[in-house]
Each structure stands twice: as structure tokens, then as C-alpha cells.
Amino acid sequence: MTTPYPFTAVVGQDDLRLALLLNAVSPRVGGVLVRGEKGTAKSTAVRALSALLPEIDVVPGCRFSCDPSAPDPACPDGPHENGSGVARPARMVELPVGASEDRLVGALDIERALSEGVKAFEPGLLAEAHRGILYVDEVNLLHDHLVDLLLDAAAMGASYVEREGVSVRHAARFLLVGTMNPEEGELRPQLLDRFGLTVEVAASRDPETRAEVVRRRLAYEDDPVAFAARWADEEAAVRQRIVAARRLLPQVRLGDGALRQIAATCAAFEVDGMRADIVMARTATALAAWAGRTEVLAEDVRQAALLALPHRRRRSPFDAPGLDEDKLDETLREFAGPEDDDPGPDGGPGGGGGQPAPDDGSGPQYGENSESSEGDRTDGNDGNDGNDGTPRTSSGAGAGEQAAVRASEPFRARVLRVPGIGEGAAGRRSRARTEHGRTIGARRPRGALTKLHLAATVRAAAPHQRARGRTGPGLLLRRDDLRQAVREGHESNLVLFVVDASGSMAARQRMSAVKGAVLSLLLDAYQRRDKVGLVTFRGSGAEVALPPTSSVDAAAARLESLPTGGRTPLAAGLLKAHDVLRVERLRDPARRALLVVVTDGRATGGPEPVALAGRAARLLAAEGVASVVVDCESGPVRLGLAGRLAQDLGGAAVTPDELRADAIAGLVREVRGDRRAA
Incomplete structure (x- = not known):
């Protein structure tokens, strides 16, 4: 077993240490959410906390960690007699981001339940974490259906497993600790509020502190046992202080x-x-x-x-x-x-500050990988001011560039969906085959049965009852009779924005409205758990302003600082989008994409710019990319160029006003025609 890094050897991060220790003193505080850039000792500090927690008494042999002084009357392993228990360390259980529902709440053997009438239940992570710590690294990337289960357990202090009338309930009270990098996306508000405390962490910029981080890390890697032994006295002192604080708490x-x-x-x-x-x-x-x-x-x-x-x-x-x-x-x-x-x-x-805490030896703390992340940060500013109205230039921009303007107030946007039925990650945008949602059919299970279709199972077994010698009221089942429910729900998508930042879009009022519309679509993408990306084009070419990410905040920041000016290389923007989507298909083949092109449809620069843009659009359409064009053309004379672009893309064209959810019904069409939905 690997020797964990000592909690008291972590350098810096005083707020993080304090928040974790307060939860150790009083679990009713409600857990900790740790936000910060990568390599800032988030996971190290959380994992080290479990070694400081006092031992707990449990009922011998109980898989659900019942307290012998007050056992759970509904415990699946019960009933338990009040009496003495056995002491063991409090557990820290890690919930992987990609865990299944059965791994979290436990699995009920439906086949034995129906054929034998027994509740054969295999406990999940919620049962393991009872009276301990449930740790979720990258909690902001946790799938929605797992978030819902966590919310239910945190609110009720119990976990329920329900399958076709067969139910199991057990206690699930745990200290919820999550870590996340905000650059990878934000957390759902419902789960955010469930964390009692939150701390922001960052790597120190002090050379001496950083040197101490490296010094301790190297010493730990050279000999973890000897390093832990050097901090044993400090660890014991903090453990004793936690016990003393717990005893004092009721007073x-x-x-x-x-x-x-x-x-x-x-x-x-x-x-x-x-x-x-x-x-x-x-x-x-x-x-x-x-x-x-x-x-x-x-x-x-x-x-x-x-x-x-x-x-x-x-x-x-x-x-x-x-x-x-x-x-x-x-x-x-x-x-x-x-x-x-x-x-x-x-x-x-x-x-x-304030009253100094007694010296517990925790001192400066270790940062698990504290190299500077400045080069990787997404702060929404490319080094140009963008708020003082002065012109500025950047690579690829021609003369006449204008400073960035602020977005207008966002509004509630209508839902743009990818047609057809996908099989991507659970979300709230497009139709998909999922583990959750309404039942639309049945099939033979592939692997373990998780969602039983009871009626289909009975229909499959009924014709064989006489041949199987059934004499009583029970139903004789075999493995081949079982049917898995096929369900339809919604998936999240990759929403790739291709934004025209050329001179033809540069009127301040107009660009402000365009940014407001895109910001509204970004807000909708956040609520629907989508990934987003941002491609911009102006001057002599196009660039990926933000690679596909779950951080909608980062996309909003890049959009806010976007300047305008120069020619309109529309084809370059579409081809750059094609490259981004090709790479993303290799990374995540199941996630379908929605391309949102924000432009007035004009194309300038190079030979035959309009024809080249049309060929690029048809290339995207030939690969089945679902598209919508936000037509930003304005003025008394309208050329309809954005509409022609939408036809080449095989999608629809809408104006920014038609994106509003309160617009006249029917103005926003499906992003592609019925011929592609088929």
C-alpha cells in the first residue's frame, strides 16, 4: 500500500487546510469544494485528510458501517443488536467521474429478485462512504444523473435503489469533498450549494515557497516511508487537536x-x-x-x-x-x-489572521505540482486593453481594426438541437439513447442487466412456462427471458461557434448585439451541459480562439475581448471549423456537434472568396455536420448572403432576434431539414 503524503507537510494553502480541518471537527458543516488551477495540491491535501480522522466504531460484519450504539433499523444487513462494535479508520472513498449509476448506489440482482424472491444487493460507493468522506475529483465533469443521485443522498442522508417494485434503502451520510479546475467548466448550481464551504487555491509565486514545494516532493518520492515518519509527530498533534475540538464542540x-x-x-x-x-x-x-x-x-x-x-x-x-x-x-x-x-x-x-492558531506543525504546506500555469490560463484577455476605445492590432489583422466592444444584455435563447438520435454523454440538448429517460422499447441485455423491461420479460418467459414444468403461481425465468429497457433521453453536444470579426461586422452597436446573442447561446450551452469552442475569422485568416472545452466561462471571456476589423475570410473560418470538428470526432466519437456560424455572409480577400466559402460550407454539409447560421446582415439593402451560406451548409438561417425564446413561435426552425433528420 502506498504511503500517503502527510497532511502537515503540504506547503501553503492555509484556507484549504482550514476548511478541511473544520469539516473534520464538525462534519455537519457540509463538505468542501476546492477550486483552482492544476498542480496546486488540491487532491493531495484531500487524500491526506483521511489519515487525520478519528477511528469510528462499526457493527462487525456490516457492509454499511452501522454505528453499534445506534444501528440503522432499515439496514439491509440488519437487524443489528445494540452492543459493542469494532473500531476502524474512517474511509475516504473516491467517486470516478465516469462511474456508472450501479457503481455509485449499488446493484440489485433483478433476476434473483424475480425468480427467487431475495434481495441480493451489492453495495455501492455511497454505502462505502457512509460515516466517512466521499471525494470527487473533477466534480464539475460529473455526469448529470450521478449529480442527481448525490443530491438526493446528501439531502436525505440515505440511498434508495428502486427496480421494478424491488427496493433497498440504506443510510448514506458522508462528508462530500470535491475538487475542480474552473477552466474545465463550472458546477451545476444545485450541487454547488450542497458544498458547505469553498476555497480558491493557486500556486505560490514566491520563489522560496516554490523551492520548498520541490524540496519536499523530491524527498517524499525518494523515500515515502521515511518522509512520513519525519512528520509523524505533527500528524499526531493535529489528530489529537481534532479529537479535542470535537469534544469541545457541544459546549x-x-x-x-x-x-x-x-x-x-x-x-x-x-x-x-x-x-x-x-x-x-x-x-x-x-x-x-x-x-x-x-x-x-x-x-x-x-x-x-x-x-x-x-x-x-x-x-x-x-x-x-x-x-x-x-x-x-x-x-x-x-x-x-x-x-x-x-x-x-x-x-x-x-x-x-486574527487569533493565532496553536502550532500544530502543519506549517507551510506542500503543493503537489506547483509549476506555474500562467501560460495555460484562460483569463479572457490577450494582452490588449479592449476597453478604452483605442485601436489595437494583432497578427492577421489589417488596418482599421477596432477595439473590442461589450456584449449587450444576454437573453433566454431558444433551443437549437442536432436532428436525429445520438448516443453521446447525457445532457439536455438533443435526443439520444441513454440510460435515463422514457422507455421506448426493449432488447436483450448486453452484459449485466441494469434497467429491466418487466412487461417484455414476462412476454418472453410466458410461452415456456408449461415446458419448464411450472406448477405454482411463480414465474419460471431463465437468463434468455430477461429484457433490457431501451430508453430515450437527451445528450450534450459540442457547440462550435464560428464568429465573423471582420470589418463588415465592426459597427459598435451591431457587434454588441451580436456578442449578446452569442453570449445567450453560451448561457444556454452551460445549462444544457455542452462543450463549447470558438473560432474567429478576420483579416487574413482564422484562428481557434478557444479549443473545445466544458468551460463556458472561458468562451464568454474570449468573446468579450474579441476585437473586429479587416477583411472577411469566411472560407478560412469554415475550414478551421472543419479541422476542429475532425479532431474532436477522433477524441470523442459519440459526441455530436452543432456548428453555429455568426456572420453577415460577406466574403472578401483572395481569389473568388464567395465561391471558396460555398465549397467549404458544402464540405461540412457532406460530412453531416448540423449547422445554423445567425444572420447578422442589417441595413435597408439586404443581399441574403447568410441565407445562401445556410443552404450550402444544409442548415437554417436565423436572425439574432429570432434566437429569443419569447419570439413568435415557429421562427426558429430545426437546424437542418427533414431530409437530413431521416
């Missing part, structure tokens, strides 16, 4: 003054619902216990707000999480009682 008093500050802070930052108030109260109480106090102070409330509120105040997917600390301090001062001290900008414990 901590949350006074009316602190409670008033918590309520005022949540109201001031306009967070939705009451979960934030409850989480802040639990976090502030845990902070006091961690500091060895029995009274919650203003500094605890401040630090609790910094950990519990940033991810809850996002008003749209394109808003960055964060908290205005000046506003926070002002609110705390306004609602402070006479006994409260001014929290000040450094008033919080842990990463926020």
Missing part, C-alpha cells in the same frame, strides 16, 4: 450577537435560501472549537463568511465567485454588539 455557545451578524451578512450579500445562514453558524462554531474557545467571536463569523458565501452569491454562470471583504467588514461592524471586537481586515482565524 460552544453561538450568542445572539454572532447569530445576528450571520443573518445580516447573508442578507447583505443576497444569498438564496437559508442554507448559507445555517452553514455559517456551524462553521463559526467549529472555528471556535478549533481555537479552543467556547464562545463564537466576530472573527469566527468573518472567517465563516469567507468560506461559506463566495460560491453562493454567483448570480449567473459568468460571475466569478468571491466576496467583497470591505462590505463584509462594514456589515459586521454595523451589527456588532457591544461585546464584539471590530473584526478588521485581518480578523479571521486560519488563513485570515
